[in-house]
Amino acid sequence: MPEPAAKLPAAPAWLGDLDRELDGLKADGLYRLTRSLQSPVGPEVVLDGQRLILAASNDYLGLAGHPALARAAAEAAQSRGAGAGAARLVSGGFDLAERLETELAAFKGVDRALVFSTGYMANLGVISSLVGPGDAVFSDQLNHASIVDGCRLSRAERYVYDHNKVGHLAELLARTRGRYRRRLIITDGVFSMDGDLAPLPELAALSRDEEAILAVDDAHATGVIGEHGGGSLDYYNLSPGLVIQIGTMSKALGALGGYVAGPAVIIDYLRNRARSFFYTTGLPPAVLGAARQGLELVINEPERRQGLKQRAGKLRQDLADRGWLVPPGETPIIPIIVGSAHRAVELSARLLEQGILIPAIRPPTVAPGTARLRLALSAAHTGEHLSRIMGALDKCR
Numbered sequence: 001m002p003e004p005a006a007k008l009p010a011a012p013a014w015l016g017d018l019d020r021e022l023d024g025l026k027a028d029g030l031y032r033l034t035r036s037l038q039s040p041v042g043p044e045v046v047l048d049g050q051r052l053i054l055a056a057s058n059d060y061l062g063l064a065g066h067p068a069l070a071r072a073a074a075e076a077a078q079s080r081g082a083g084a085g086a087a088r089l090v091s092g093g094f095d096l097a098e099r100l101e102t103e104l105a106a107f108k109g110v111d112r113a114l115v116f117s118t119g120y121m122a123n124l125g126v127i128s129s130l131v132g133p134g135d136a137v138f139s140d141q142l143n144h145a146s147i148v149d150g151c152r153l154s155r156a157e158r159y160v161y162d163h164n165k166v167g168h169l170a171e172l173l174a175r176t177r178g179r180y181r182r183r184l185i186i187t188d189g190v191f192s193m194d195g196d197l198a199p200l201p202e203l204a205a206l207s208r209d210e211e212a213i214l215a216v217d218d219a220h221a222t223g224v225i226g227e228h229g230g231g232s233l234d235y236y237n238l239s240p241g242l243v244i245q246i247g248t249m250s251k252a253l254g255a256l257g258g259y260v261a262g263p264a265v266i267i268d269y270l271r272n273r274a275r276s277f278f279y280t281t282g283l284p285p286a287v288l289g290a291a292r293q294g295l296e297l298v299i300n301e302p303e304r305r306q307g308l309k310q311r312a313g314k315l316r317q318d319l320a321d322r323g324w325l326v327p328p329g330e331t332p333i334i335p336i337i338v339g340s341a342h343r344a345v346e347l348s349a350r351l352l353e354q355g356i357l358i359p360a361i362r363p364p365t366v367a368p369g370t371a372r373l374r375l376a377l378s379a380a381h382t383g384e385h386l387s388r389i390m391g392a393l394d395k396c397r
């Protein structure tokens with residue numbers, strides 16, 4: 001019989017500390033709860049029992065809830081089972097993972113690709129294996145948290161350059177010539193909170209001149225931008241060369257999992273050095289099956305991203321015409337800047353009352369004074385969804 005709780009010693013101090021910190025978050029309006037999704041992800045969902053228009057997900061092409069992906073997942077599970085058993089280097093990886101890697105490499109126009117469990121782990125793996133003590137990493141100020149964490153994990157010297165300011169980066173690179181064994185420049189391809197693009201042509205030229213490695217995290221770009229949906233290099237019509245392309249299968253591709261695509265030597269190196277690759281269990285068949293199907297739809301149904309681009313452009317224009325502050329852009333991430341955190345939270349709550357979920361993004365995620373609604377459009381949103389969103393926003397003026 002376990003001892004009754006009442007006889008346990010009084011709560012230790014550290015437990016009280018944690019509790020007080022949570023109270024502090026509540027007082028500051030920063031306390032978070034997870035909501036319960038009772039439907040597939042799509043333009044309309046059931047969340048905590050409420051039917052909502054969802055303009056908050058990264059499911060840009062409407063594939064997360066697509067029946068073809070669910071079917072592919074089920075078939076892969078039927079034929080290969082539920083789990084991977086161990087890390088790929090220990091007990092072997094599924095043939096499905098290898099096929100996915102071949103398909104991703106072809107899609108990205110490079111030699112090889114390596115699949116990771118998530119995009120987060122891909123970033124940890126790339127950064128911490130390519131640079132370490134005695135090296136330097138140059139990271140855009142607005143890069144994703146997984147890049148920030150990868151930089152910290154690497155123990156390389158960290159330089160944060162002003163957002164998209166190539167001049168600032170060039171200065172840092174010029175100043176650090178010859179000081180390090182290796183230098184890595186890393187940037188989001190499409191920035192998650194502003195939906196703007198990294199200046200890749202300039203970054204690529206700079207990395208060549210300075211003999212630095214360039215890695216681009218195309219989590220929000222793959223499947224969405226570029227003539228072939230290939231991401232930021234495709235958008236700028238740049239050949240990949242030595243650029244390392246990182247990404248995720250969890251956004252436009254509708255499934256889960258990260259990848260790194262690039263020259264054979266780099267991929268080979270990562271497979272042998274990236275701890276976030278070899279100390280974790282391989283992706284399960286269902287996820288691999290769904291990701292392959294998602295990629296196939298990205299390639300074979302270009303009308304999804306074309307329609308999305310066109311509708312996102314029109315929505316930006318309509319919002320601006322109605323007086324909302326919407327920076328220009330070319331991606332389905334549409335920030336509606338409202339200023340104060342309080343106002344952003346209030347707007348988001350009023351939209352929710354009207355059956356629309358558009359999250360408020362506050363500092364420190366974004367700069368003070370630029371709190372916003374982050375509207376993320378999907379190819380699955382219909383014209384009617386958009387007019388309902390617009391109508392609800394109008395009522396909030």
Ligand SMILES: *Cc1c(COP(=O)(O)O)cnc(C)c1O
Nearest residue numbers: 118119120144146192219248250
């Ligand atoms: C979402 C995201 C990731 C993480 O990808 P997951 O597969 O969800 O772990 C990494 N980088 C960027 C820029 C992202 O937006």
